[in-house]
Amino acid sequence: MKFNNVRLLVKDYKKCFKFYTEKLGLEPLWGDENGCYASFKVADGIEGFALFVSDYMAPAVGNADKEQPVGYREKSLISFEVENVDNAYQQLLSKGIEFINQPTDMPDWGMRTVHFRDPEDNLIELFTPLQVQ
Numbered sequence: 001m002k003f004n005n006v007r008l009l010v011k012d013y014k015k016c017f018k019f020y021t022e023k024l025g026l027e028p029l030w031g032d033e034n035g036c037y038a039s040f041k042v043a044d045g046i047e048g049f050a051l052f053v054s055d056y057m058a059p060a061v062g063n064a065d066k067e068q069p070v071g072y073r074e075k076s077l078i079s080f081e082v083e084n085v086d087n088a089y090q091q092l093l094s095k096g097i098e099f100i101n102q103p104t105d106m107p108d109w110g111m112r113t114v115h116f117r118d119p120e121d122n123l124i125e126l127f128t129p130l131q132v133q
Helices: 013-023 054-061 085-094
Strands: 006-010 028-030 037-043 046-053 078-081 104-106 111-117 123-129
Touching: 006 013, 006 054, 013 046, 046 054, 085 111, 085 123
Parallel strands: 006 046, 078 123
Antiparallel strands: 028 037, 037 046, 104 111, 111 123
């Protein structure tokens, strides 16, 4: 078995595509805003993150008649390592990202983190490893 990607199943594909490309600066490896699927570069030429229209996936797994859950505790998190959490936080604030919290040292986790949500309420974490002393 070989890992390929984590795929978010979204309702508003175009809005999410623009969020991940324009706000977060991810580079698509395949697909565009007018499609229904896109994969994004997460490391040098490596795909690892993708978006797909939820309504197209649901019939394939027998869930065409079910709604997406709302009002629940997170079951997943998208985590991106950045060079400097504080700088990334300021850059994304200037692009209109609304954060859940401010950059915070999490010594037990070994990182400095900050959190926000994408247009469909998926939880996103940016982190920078703390310097070991």
